[in-house]
Amino acid sequence: MAELVLTRRMLDRPHDSWTLDAYHEMEGYQGLYRAVREMTPEQVHAEVKASGLRGRGGAGFPTGTKWGFVPKDIFPRYLVVNGDEGEPGTFKDRMLMERDPHSLVEGILISCYALQSEHAFIYIRGEMGHAYERVVRAVEEARAVGYVGKDIGGTDFSCEITVHKAAGAYICGEETALLSSLAGYRGWPRLRPPFPAVKGLYDKPTVVNNVETMCNMPWITRRGGAAYAEMGTERSPGTRIFCLSGHVNRPGNYEIELGTTFRELFERWGQGVRNGGRVKAFVPGGASAPWFDASKLDVPLDMDVLGKEGSMLGSGAVMVMDQDADIPRAVWRLVKFFAHESCGQCTPCREGADWLEEILERMLDGHGRPQDLDLLFDVCDNISPGLNWPPAQTTICPLGPSATAPVWSTIRLFPEEYKRLVTGAHTSLASSAPAGAEPAGVTADA
Amino acid sequence: MTLNASDKVFLKERLERAREIMLRYPDSRSALLPLLHELQDAAGYVTQSGMREIADLLGITPAEVLGTASFYTMFKLEPIGDHLVSVCTSLSCQLYGADVLYRNLLAHFAVANKKTTADGVFTFEEVECAAACGGAPCLQIDYKYFEFLDPEKAVELLEDVRNRGLSIVHEERGSVNAPLPPLTPEEVSKGPAPVGSGPLSETAREEGHG
Numbered sequence A: 001m002a003e004l005v006l007t008r009r010m011l012d013r014p015h016d017s018w019t020l021d022a023y024h025e026m027e028g029y030q031g032l033y034r035a036v037r038e039m040t041p042e043q044v045h046a047e048v049k050a051s052g053l054r055g056r057g058g059a060g061f062p063t064g065t066k067w068g069f070v071p072k073d074i075f076p077r078y079l080v081v082n083g084d085e086g087e088p089g090t091f092k093d094r095m096l097m098e099r100d101p102h103s104l105v106e107g108i109l110i111s112c113y114a115l116q117s118e119h120a121f122i123y124i125r126g127e128m129g130h131a132y133e134r135v136v137r138a139v140e141e142a143r144a145v146g147y148v149g150k151d152i153g154g155t156d157f158s159c160e161i162t163v164h165k166a167a168g169a170y171i172c173g174e175e176t177a178l179l180s181s182l183a184g185y186r187g188w189p190r191l192r193p194p195f196p197a198v199k200g201l202y203d204k205p206t207v208v209n210n211v212e213t214m215c216n217m218p219w220i221t222r223r224g225g226a227a228y229a230e231m232g233t234e235r236s237p238g239t240r241i242f243c244l245s246g247h248v249n250r251p252g253n254y255e256i257e258l259g260t261t262f263r264e265l266f267e268r269w270g271q272g273v274r275n276g277g278r279v280k281a282f283v284p285g286g287a288s289a290p291w292f293d294a295s296k297l298d299v300p301l302d303m304d305v306l307g308k309e310g311s312m313l314g315s316g317a318v319m320v321m322d323q324d325a326d327i328p329r330a331v332w333r334l335v336k337f338f339a340h341e342s343c344g345q346c347t348p349c350r351e352g353a354d355w356l357e358e359i360l361e362r363m364l365d366g367h368g369r370p371q372d373l374d375l376l377f378d379v380c381d382n383i384s385p386g387l388n389w390p391p392a393q394t395t396i397c398p399l400g401p402s403a404t405a406p407v408w409s410t411i412r413l414f415p416e417e418y419k420r421l422v423t424g425a426h427t428s429l430a431s432s433a434p435a436g437a438e439p440a441g442v443t444a445d446a
Numbered sequence B: 001m002t003l004n005a006s007d008k009v010f011l012k013e014r015l016e017r018a019r020e021i022m023l024r025y026p027d028s029r030s031a032l033l034p035l036l037h038e039l040q041d042a043a044g045y046v047t048q049s050g051m052r053e054i055a056d057l058l059g060i061t062p063a064e065v066l067g068t069a070s071f072y073t074m075f076k077l078e079p080i081g082d083h084l085v086s087v088c089t090s091l092s093c094q095l096y097g098a099d100v101l102y103r104n105l106l107a108h109f110a111v112a113n114k115k116t117t118a119d120g121v122f123t124f125e126e127v128e129c130a131a132a133c134g135g136a137p138c139l140q141i142d143y144k145y146f147e148f149l150d151p152e153k154a155v156e157l158l159e160d161v162r163n164r165g166l167s168i169v170h171e172e173r174g175s176v177n178a179p180l181p182p183l184t185p186e187e188v189s190k191g192p193a194p195v196g197s198g199p200l201s202e203t204a205r206e207e208g209h210g
Helices: A008-012 A020-025 A030-038 A041-051 A063-068 A092-099 A101-115 A129-144 A175-182 A211-215 A217-223 A225-229 A262-269 A303-308 A327-341 A347-367 A372-383 A399-413 A415-423 B015-023 B028-043 B048-058 B062-069 B098-108 B151-164 B166-173 B203-207
Strands: A078-083 A119-124 A160-165 A206-210 A239-246 A252-257 A279-283 A317-322 B083-088 B122-127 B139-141 B144-146
Touching: A008 A092, A020 A101, A020 A129, A030 A101, A030 A217, A041 A063, A041 A101, A041 A217, A041 A225, A063 A101, A063 A206, A078 A101, A078 A175, A078 A211, A092 A101, A092 A129, A092 A211, A092 A239, A101 A119, A101 A129, A101 A160, A101 A206, A101 A211, A101 A217, A119 A129, A119 A175, A129 A160, A129 B144, A160 B028, A175 A206, A206 A211, A211 A217, A217 A225, A239 A262, A252 A262, A262 A279, A262 A317, A279 A399, A327 A347, A327 A399, A327 A415, A347 A372, A347 A399, A347 A415, A372 A399, A372 A415, A399 A415, B015 B028, B015 B048, B028 B048, B028 B062, B048 B062, B083 B098, B083 B151, B098 B122, B098 B151, B139 B151, B144 B166, B151 B166
Parallel strands: A078 A119, A078 A206, A119 A160, A239 A317, B083 B122
Antiparallel strands: A239 A252, A279 A317, B083 B139, B139 B144
């Protein structure tokens, strides 16, 4: 299997991987020195392009290409790192910030050098107090030895890093909302164009990159883009951290080469389904992704293949449900999330997500009606016409369409689970039955 | 409205710190969220008078401060208990019975969602994904993580915090380095468990408590 790019240090030094001393002993900041002392910004950018690295935040856009959208002659420009991890099922960036904050700091400095930016911001989800403290500490340690500040490594490259604590709003993971929030406003997304690369933070050219994306930069700079591109698949190169949760024996964050299949992820890394069960359904790439059933177990973890299969690899969050899982109830929970997190600007999302939540809740409470499935499809279609993936959009940002994906994808995959809700025989939300219990009125193997 | 110096309870002793925060940003308005965090840390919640002081300092209106603060779930506009208990009920936690866990907690402490216990110790809130799905079900107390819970463990945990205090309980039982340490390639090579006949029992999760 491929070398571990992102998690080797925390595995080798579980008790101090986040300290500068430990990081130094594991090739720490050698990538930064190689970049600023031996390479031009253009050469660093070229290595990132050659690596084929695609953004690890969800959209999977090639990082080197994104950097190329920054206008050549406008300064200052900013790098903003998105550490607002909140997509249900995703918990990798928190691990990276807590256990390997120096690779984040080094990745940021390398990226700023390539982008010719002298000021970066790390926007960290406010609820992650420990991650925030570790990153603040790492920046201070790096500043004390001259990696952050003026004339880094004896060159004329200077760079400041500001660590910013957010305050609880999933929508701020969307890049334009994040920039509004960082500027001190409500986290409202805005229409693109103009894209942040042209007009971003304080109306200046701004690159927004994910934490995991940044953590790849030291390795790419030390070893070269070509070596990185040798791992994974041709169009999804490298390794990636998958956040495996749900009904597997060993949930956790696993760094694996892209191109591995879901079955292998569940069997080898997840150590199988709990209690010897089988997979009924899984979410392949975060709460926003259309769901799969067990027929897709042999699909490879590859961004383009997932797209062709009608879903996405998204944020790398894979949630597994066994044969006992109550699908409409699980879907209701994700829809409730989107309804809560809608920023409220666009009517289809603000009203539609609420409607979806209320209809599903009513069905789960025992008041389903035969016309409810059509009604669910209709509400979904008003938010995201056509119910396809990638979704059509009637809203400023993709949150609204994301709310529909779990609904229509599971009604298509598991119609019998929904039909049960409109004919009366099912569990109630208010019952004390734990999630995943056999629904009342249905006797297994009777 | 300009405040008199004597009214500035929040910033009186923190003006230097507030100015240092403002200087981190090319535009001082960016300091709004960090200053609201400072206010909440100092006063326990985001007070009306504190928001007026921040507005004054940043040269914006109190309405702009409130309008921004109210967008973010972490900022509490009313006093809360000594500890904020945030229970994740999102999908990965729901699959491990988080909704039952939360109902049970509220019943045990005789309190409703978003309310404070009669003794003023705990304020409860149901929250969206807390990014600890590998340790589901989880909760946070004052944003410190506790994972691999069940309804009984959660009740017992909070009773423990009430009796012995958060810092000592977190040190003993909390997740300091979360989430679950990744499985190493060496561990993986010990052999796969086929989906459909997983040989491992729940003990793998028990052992995994990191």
